[in-house]
Every structure is written in C-alpha cells, then in structure tokens.
Amino acid sequence: MRLVWRVLRGVESRADLAERLGGGAASAPGALWLHAASNGELASARPLIEALLRRAPGRRLLITTNTLTARALAQGWAELRIEARLAPLDARWMLTRFLARHRPAALIVVENELWPNRLVMAQARGVPVFAVGARISARSARRWRKIGLGRRMMRALTALSAQDPASEAEFRALGLPAKRCLPRLNLKTAVAAPAPAEVLEWPRAATVLAASTHAGEEVLILRAFARARAARPGLRLILAPRHPRRAAEVAGAIRAAGLAFAQRSAGEPPEAPVYLADTMGEMANWYASAGICIIGGTFAPKGGHTPFEPAAYGCALVHGPSVENHAEAFGALDAAGGAWAVAPEALGPRLIELDARQQATLARAASAALAALGSHDGPNALAREILEKI
Incomplete structure (x- = not known):
C-alpha cells in the first residue's frame, strides 16, 4: 500500500511501481545482475563495475537499486x-517475475543487501550468487541464528567477500564454508573522491559539516554547535540530513535551537550560521567546504556512515559511539589519532578545541590510517574471481 500511495502522491510513476513489482522492460538475457541499495553503495561499487566491464567485454550489467536517486546515478554514467x-x-x-523476465547470468549484491528470497531463489534457478564488501553486525548475526535464517542464506552463496575480519567471522559462524570466502574488500577504500561542483565561501577551518544525520542526532548536534559558537562566534554549520524528505522536521529543530538558517532546496544564499543542505547528490560540495565533519549515524543507533568519504576531502573526523557498520575503519582511525571519538555531552567543547592546526593533524593521520586498510587493486582482483566462477 505504501508503494501505491507514493504513486498517487506523484513521488513515483506507474512505471517505477512496475519495476518494484518485478515488471518493466526486460533487459538482455545473460547480464550480470548487480544490486546496491542506494547512492553510497552504488558509488562504492563503481570500481568493481568498471573492472567487470573491462574484464568481460561481451557482458552487460543490469543494476538494480532501492532508490530513484541511485537508479538515476547509474543511468547518468551513460x-x-x-x-x-x-x-x-x-x-x-x-x-519469479523478475528472474523470468531478465534471466541474469549471476547475481552480485553489495554490502548488506542480503535478502533471503532474492538469494535463495536465484541460487535455486542456477544463478551464481556473490556478496561483495559484505558486512554484518554481531546483533544481526544473532538474530539470523535465532530465526534459523543464517545457514539457509549461506548455502545460497557461491562466494562472499567480507568488508572486514569481524564480518567474515560472523558469516563463517553462520555456516559459510571457508572455501567460499573471497579476499576481504571494503569497496569504499578504492573510490576516488569526486570533484565538488561548488564550495561555500566560508572559512573552511570554521565550518562544521554534520553529514548524513538521522532523527535524534540533529537536536544533539545543534545544541553542541550553539554552545561552541558562543565561544567561537565565527563557527558555521552545514547540516545535511541523510534523508532530505525530513527537511521540514530538521528545519523545525533548527528554529527550536534559536539559530538562523538558510535552506539549500529553497535556493537561499548561505548567509546564516546554519545551512540546511537538504538535497541529494551534493555531499562532495559539503565535504570540500568543511574543515570538521561530524559523521552521521554515530550519535544515533545506526552503526555509523562511512568515514572514507570525508577523510578523502581532508576533513577532521568526529564521531559518536555507534560505529559497528565500519568498525575496522573507525578502530584504525581512533588508534592512529585520525578521528575523535566523542561522547554526546562533550561534542560542544570538542568543536571549540578543533582549530585549523588540530584539523590538519587529524586529517593527515586519517589519510594514513585509511590508506593502510585499502588496496586499489582489490576491485580488479575481485572481478577476476567472480568471472572465473560464473
């Protein structure tokens, strides 16, 4: 019913609904079906996609996503x-309808898009199933074991490349044989940072970005920012919620905090202390504009968003306690002094401390720590392994 309501409201078209129901125009049979949830996952998979196309010049790729914006991103690659x-x-x-219509040669799922029917039904039809950059938290693994889902899904996998050692250990404990483990790869380590289309004319060292925030985080961050700004009057905040559809809610939180703001989607000039960046596809602009990045999803129980992207732009990284989605990366950052792990109540004072010199120190340490985790040849090697098993 929610999908029908989106069509009635004009958010999606009838053609979009048809695709979500397994219909729509058929692709050429024999394509590699690659599924990624949204923009971040799809962008991280691009080096792997390019490697697959390069190594298999006769193959086509069918990319599916959960969001309209991610589908548009894939279409925009032309x-x-x-x-x-x-x-x-x-x-x-x-x-059943989708598989009969498209007849893919293999299914490749990115990160944690491990859906039981999708995997099991593809495998039952003789379609090899691969998971790349796969991650799972200990809590999710316990839930899978409790409902008896883990072994069934692990049997459906032809091979899996985990994002980190902890995830690989959880997948092994769920029943994934060692011989089905591909080399570990965090796809985000191989992604080149795109050039920003626009950079705000704000002093970078006095600009804080709250990137991809969730409900509950904005109030905390705004309170900390207001406290820090009382001590550093030139401080500015770019507030970029994870879901721009929450813009009205976030705008209300800014007003409640007593802060003036400008809104990106309304075309308002960034002249107020807070800039509500409530658009899609512009995070490169905000990373390049800010000297400090508060990583969203770490001050709410969401597991944290990627530290790789803000680090690539030389931001000083600040995060809260919820980091299980990228535990290895955050662990390396914290150990190397490349990020500050901050308790919610200490966020305001830490923003006061983070001057230009401290920001540069954190950014250098972050770059070195994350570079040590990645291999730029990883996507190419993974593409070779996948193609050999099809």
Whole structure:
C-alpha cells in the first residue's frame, strides 16, 4: 500500500511501481545482475563495475537499486552496457517475475543487501550468487541464528567477500564454508573522491559539516554547535540530513535551537550560521567546504556512515559511539589519532578545541590510517574471481 500511495502522491510513476513489482522492460538475457541499495553503495561499487566491464567485454550489467536517486546515478554514467532498474521487492512472486523476465547470468549484491528470497531463489534457478564488501553486525548475526535464517542464506552463496575480519567471522559462524570466502574488500577504500561542483565561501577551518544525520542526532548536534559558537562566534554549520524528505522536521529543530538558517532546496544564499543542505547528490560540495565533519549515524543507533568519504576531502573526523557498520575503519582511525571519538555531552567543547592546526593533524593521520586498510587493486582482483566462477 505504501508503494501505491507514493504513486498517487506523484513521488513515483506507474512505471517505477512496475519495476518494484518485478515488471518493466526486460533487459538482455545473460547480464550480470548487480544490486546496491542506494547512492553510497552504488558509488562504492563503481570500481568493481568498471573492472567487470573491462574484464568481460561481451557482458552487460543490469543494476538494480532501492532508490530513484541511485537508479538515476547509474543511468547518468551513460554506459551503453549498463541498464538500470528499481529492485524488485523481496517477495517470491515478484522475484519469479523478475528472474523470468531478465534471466541474469549471476547475481552480485553489495554490502548488506542480503535478502533471503532474492538469494535463495536465484541460487535455486542456477544463478551464481556473490556478496561483495559484505558486512554484518554481531546483533544481526544473532538474530539470523535465532530465526534459523543464517545457514539457509549461506548455502545460497557461491562466494562472499567480507568488508572486514569481524564480518567474515560472523558469516563463517553462520555456516559459510571457508572455501567460499573471497579476499576481504571494503569497496569504499578504492573510490576516488569526486570533484565538488561548488564550495561555500566560508572559512573552511570554521565550518562544521554534520553529514548524513538521522532523527535524534540533529537536536544533539545543534545544541553542541550553539554552545561552541558562543565561544567561537565565527563557527558555521552545514547540516545535511541523510534523508532530505525530513527537511521540514530538521528545519523545525533548527528554529527550536534559536539559530538562523538558510535552506539549500529553497535556493537561499548561505548567509546564516546554519545551512540546511537538504538535497541529494551534493555531499562532495559539503565535504570540500568543511574543515570538521561530524559523521552521521554515530550519535544515533545506526552503526555509523562511512568515514572514507570525508577523510578523502581532508576533513577532521568526529564521531559518536555507534560505529559497528565500519568498525575496522573507525578502530584504525581512533588508534592512529585520525578521528575523535566523542561522547554526546562533550561534542560542544570538542568543536571549540578543533582549530585549523588540530584539523590538519587529524586529517593527515586519517589519510594514513585509511590508506593502510585499502588496496586499489582489490576491485580488479575481485572481478577476476567472480568471472572465473560464473
């Protein structure tokens, strides 16, 4: 019913709904089906996508995503061998329809898009199934074991490349044989930072970015920012919620904090202390504009968003306690002095401390710590392993 309501409200078209129900135009049979949830996951998979296309010049790629913006991102690459669709929901009749319509040669899922029907039904039809950059928290693994889902899903996998050692250990404990483990790869370590289209004319060392925030985080961050700004009057804040549809809610929180703000989606000039960056596809602009980045999803129980992207732009990284989505990366950053792990109540004072010299020190340490985790040849090697198993 929610999907029908989105069509009635004009958020999605009838054609979009058809794709989510497993319909829409059929792609050429024999394509590699790659599924990524949204923009971040798809962008991180691009080096792997390019490696697959380069190593298999006769293959086509069918990319599915959960969001309209990610589908548009894939379409915007203008690669003739790529077709992009919205992903079918994880229901048996929709997947039956999708698999019959597209007849893919293999399924490649990115990060934690491990949906039981999708994996099991593909495997049952003889379609090899690969998980790349796969991650799972200890809590999710316990839930999978409790409901008896883990072993069934692990049997459906042809091979899995985990994002980090902890995730690989959890997948092994769920029943994934060692011989099905591919070399570990965090896809985000191989992504080149895109050039910003625009940089705010604010002093970078006095600009804080709260990147990809969730409900509950904005109030905390605004309170800390107001406290820091009382001591550093030139301090500015770019507030970029994870979901721009929450813009009205976030705007209300800014007003409640007693702070003046400008709104990106309204085309307002960034002349107030707070800039509400409530648009999609512009994070490169905000990373390049800010000397300090508060990483969203770390002050709410969301597991934390990627530290790789802000580090690539030389931001000083600040995060809260919820970091399990990128535990290895945050552990390396904290150990190397490349990020500050901050308790919620200490966020304001820490923003006061982070001057230009401290920011530069953190940024250098972050770059070195994250470089040690990654291998730029990883996507190419992973593409070779996948193609050999198809």
